[in-house]
Amino acid sequence: MRALLWFKQDLRLDDHLALQAGLAAECLLPVYVLDPVQLQLNPFGMRRMGVQRMRFLLESLMALDSQLRQRGSRLLVHIGTPEQVIPQLVAQLKLDRVLTLEEIAPDEQAQIARVATSLGHVVLQQAPANHLLRSEDLPFSLDQIPHVFSRFRTLIEKRVQVFQPRQAPDHLPCLPEGALALLQPLPTLSQLGLGEPLSVPASAFPFSGGEPAALARLRDYLWQSQGVRQYKDTRNGMIGSEYSSKFSPWLANGSLSARRVIAELRRHEAQFKRNDSTEWLWVEMLWRDFFRWTLLRHGSALFKAGGLQAHEYAPLQVDQRFQEWSRGLTGMPLVDANMRELAATGFMSNRGRQVVASYLINDLQQDWRHGAAWFEEHLIDYDPASNWGNWAYLAGVGNDPRQNRVFNALRQARAYDPDAHYVSLWLPELRDVPQGLRHTPFLLAGGHLRSIGYPQLNKIPDSWKPYLHAVA
Template sequence: MLNPQLDSLTKMPIDKEAVLVLFYNDLRIDDNATLAKAAMLAQENHRQLLLVYADALADGIGQAHKDQAYDFDRIGDARQQFLSESLFDLNESLQRLGNRLLHLTPHTSSAPLDTFTQLCQLIEQQQVTDICVSQTADYNQNQAYGFLQRKYPQVRWHEQVTNTLFASLPMEELPKSFTQFRKQVESDHDLLNAETDVVISPAPKSLPPMPDNLINGTADNHSLFFNEHHLDVQLPSEFKGGETNAISHLNNYFNSDAPSTYKTTRNALDDWTHSTKFSAWLANGTLSVKVLLNRLRHYEREVVANESTYWIWFELLWREYFYWYAMTHQQKLFWFKGIAEQSPTTEFDKERLEQWKEGTTPYPIINACMNQLKQTGYMSNRGRQIVASCFIHELGLDWRYGATHFEQYLIDYDVASNWGNWQYLAGVGADPRGCRQFNLAKQTQQYDPSGSFIHKWQGDNTDDYVLSSP
């Protein structure tokens, strides 16, 4: 069975072979070595260029969430909106360079097949000779890449590093704790204080065109082109997806005083300026971590270098650690016992799980954080630690269900950081101290003493909530 959008392409002559870029967490033009590599291959070999984003690619091989506790029907509205904005901005940039984005979406009336099958049809019908991807720590996505390589052994595969500070693990083996990792990196690779900027890949000045039979095809063929996904309701959000908005936020942040006070404000539950907010753009690759690091270093040289600016670097190292953690442990990232030898004592309880998800637990601070997540797709780092601790300790639930709920809703979802952090808090990951529990009353008193956050996000479902002293 063929996708009707692709079926008509078989009836059109193909006079040139093609190079294909499969975008994933690299939705940008600047510092994108994958796009640069593909453009060079197409130009040097007189081939055309296919630029593709495929939703839920791993679903087509039965791999998505295979080792996870449960699945979800669709990602949350805020996360979908942020992704759609990011793809829209990418497509605008690609069109300015002479090409455009193809967007494969699964199981619709016009595209009844999963996106993996659609991609295979595209590879065959467009005579693809080379596929270019960015390295990813996403185990399921890598399984899909492996299937493609085995299915098309004649197609040359090119993998570039676009998501990390280091091209490979910067040591012989991954340390068991973040502290060991940080100390070794700072000893052997002091990127924060290096004399020269981290080298980035320049954006292409132009791109080879897409195949003629797509440009001149029917309306069905043109439906393969990216179209902005319109939600029933456009959610108000300070997070706007896309490389253009990422760079705008980067400039605004480092043109302010916020970097110099980051360490003292980063634990606030609900203020835009109190933390860097780079995570969403870093997660889908609309912002390069190397570009961010260079800008941080410029700030330290030109404005101030203090404990707060160092702490931004510190958080980037956490991101780096979890990336290599996921690359090292692969499917163990989703195992109930994680990388530990013993399983935790938590369990599945549908009623308590639904209370946590819906913000109806006996704990107002938890309810407020969960309501914030559901409405905005975002939660502060402090909030994530508090709700995860409650999930594991007070509610006694299987941590994987919490991790998957975050995967569904977080606009800054990153497989390595999300699952690695949940393992860390559940005591089955990279933490020599074992399971960590937060005192909810103490956390509430420290981070929401007036009850304003709980009141704003209806954590107690009353209009006159005032936090009483413990």
């Protein structure tokens, strides 16, 4: 077998079943295709991948190439469409098989189908994707996946799950003859037309992309700092790198195996005992899988305005208020601070995501799909299933029989940023405002707000009135 290993959202060597399938090959060519479509505008007027996501991707590709070099191989990165690049490489280097991992989103599945068609008689072999659970682990068929997470969890936990991820190999088959001549340096962000982002010391995710950084974080969080043992108590934090696991960016682009995370978690629990926090990390990882299997079952329905519920009541308007939300200029400090953190770093806390999404949907009455698309462009941990699944969930058109999941933004601010440290960090114009008013600058005179350069909130919702002067 002379094989091409097509990397996509699986930028690791650990627990990589397509890589394992290629170990017996006579020669193996690792390839990543950087598709320019990712940088073009989508139907919502946004890029599918913005500067922070691309930065993290390029870091991950550089790390993957380094890992391959240590095992006698290299990573060939080509710019183009996979349906053109991969068949061309197969023909040029006389390869007879393409190995890759399965995809779960409709666009990516369609891309694999196009590549398979372009390959003609050459086999395209797919291995299971970066799920926590394999299809054979599920106690139900794909068309019977529960609509509600609690039911999904109950059925899964009735079976004892044993996770045995495959270790990264020590050596890899040699490259095909002529492959070295095709190698080229990674493009820079500037060459891709994105510009170079500034480093932000206040970032809650100061880590770099790639498998070595992912495994280092896994070791630290579970074994050295053992931050996992306080996960349930700290996961709603907003400042600093230690308030949550921070695994999601590496999971999203496949630099970290979901099965490796849980295998290590079970090993940790065997040595230090299970507690509420280790159990909660398991639940969050199970949520990730729930959204992935839901996307596999429902496909493109998840990306429609009415979502899985096909509701007609979902707001469809998009106006100036969306632009103010996306730029962090709504006049609601907690929302604005989170949106500016996202733009500056590509990351935002889980609590922040729920607050800003609810605010866009319920307070501003904007089309939730535009918010999901904005997150897709900017989040370094963007994952189609989790991102669109969570947005649909909050919009009342996803996996939840309840509707109107409204987060009171001011109540959230009082509860999770009681001393206004978070809004002070990301909204420098409010630092000279008295601390007690940093969550409610709209109570100041309009002239004062204009002088500090912060927008005036148009209307104070009635639901905020109990929290205008309260401290949680």
